[in-house]
Amino acid sequence: MSSFRFIHTADIHLDSPMRGLSEDVPEVAERLRLATREALTALVDAAIERAVDFVVIAGDVYDGDWRDYQTGVFFVRQMQRLAAAAIPVYLIHGNHDAQNQMTRSLRLPDNVQTFSAEAAETRTIDGLDIALHGASYAERAVTDNLVPGYPEPVADAFNIGVLHTGLGGRGGHENYAPCALDELTAKGYDYWALGHVHGAEVLAEHPHVVFSGNLQGRSIRETGAKSAYEVIVEDGRVAELRALHCDVARWAEQTVDVAAAEDFNDVFGAMRSAIEAGVEAAEGRLAAIRLRLTGTTPLHDRLLASPDMLLAEARTTAAGLGADSVYIEKIKLATDPEQDAATRRTRADALGELQRLLDEASNDADIREMIEKDVRRLAERLPHEIREHADDPLLRAAIDGDTATLIDGAGDYLLARLAAEDNAS
Known part of the structure; x- marks a missing residue:
């Protein structure tokens, strides 16, 4: 089985309104308002510099209703940068994405493949023994366990499950797409790329079950370093996880x-x-x-x-x-x-x-x-x-x-x- 590397990220919440800002220091407030955009730009920079084979986004690119259509335009431009570097992107919609009607009508570059909200499906990557399985949210509040509907693992391939889940209400988040850790580890996949919970955490290894956390902290409720993961796979096994700290404000x-x-x-x-x-x-x-x-x-x-x-x-x-x-x-x-x-x-x-x-x-x-x-x-x-x-x-x-x-x-x-x-x- 081949060796490769990819980036796992989630919960970008592009242009999310920063909470707790004061106009007493307008230049700083403006920097914080742009932080989610700068974090995404830094992530794309890292993907190109490291020549990763693909990027996985496990939901919540956006933050509900866009206040400005330029939010979508900015995301498209960043995906076009990855397209120019021949880096494909595999994306599911999370609860905040599903809330936004414009998310569904936005035309993304051909390198971005979005998983269906009708049923979990499988995507493969040409030239690599990789199968990605995922499902998008059709509506904000998904209360059903989606894991049983995910396809069986593809034989002789490195199988990646992409899921937006509360995993039992972890970290105080809404328990959307509820499931249990042992369900994930028993599925037969090699890596679960999870989103929705904003704290990065490796819940299991071999198979790996990983929350990447959100890319940029947005308020005092989201303290500390924020990151994505670079996942290095050698001979069909995860050899290393490297935190990519793309946050510009902490x-x-x-x-x-x-x-x-x-x-x-x-x-x-x-x-x-x-x-x-x-x-x-x-x-x-x-x-x-x-x-x-x-x-x-x-x-x-x-x-x-x-x-x-x-x-x-x-x-x-x-x-x-x-x-x-x-x-x-x-x-x-x-x-x-x-x-x-x-x-x-x-x-x-x-x-x-x-x-x-x-x-x-x-x-x-x-x-x-x-x-x-x-x-x-x-x-x-x-x-x-x-x-x-x-x-x-x-x-x-x-x-x-x-x-x-x-x-x-x-x-x-x-x-x-x-x-x-x-x-x-």
């Missing part, structure tokens, strides 16, 4: 322990160290960083009352490191006060009175009903994208109708503001 959440901080200058110094560590971890790429401040500290109240100042200081530090190297997405405060609620409750001042009122509010059915009614009305008016992806604890609590968390969180903020003003006077 998201990270950096923990900043401020327990030992005596003043804000100490906090700023700790934030700077965390930012520098994030930049180093990005390995020359744009670092998109969220700072998470932790620790029990007497500064808790002042920190909670000063979010804008903290963010401005962090972005000033980032600007000093170079506008092309780092972007501060958010500062998340997860510190704890030295004085807990039970201690505040016993105080005879305004802080103690407010704590007692908040305790009563949490247990007052009329107040809870009023908050639930008003907050629910506001939450229902939020755009779907915000409702789906909100990660701020209070906003998430409002959307989910978690009144207890909402009262506790709002109370913590009010207490911190009062305590900060009291300390400043």
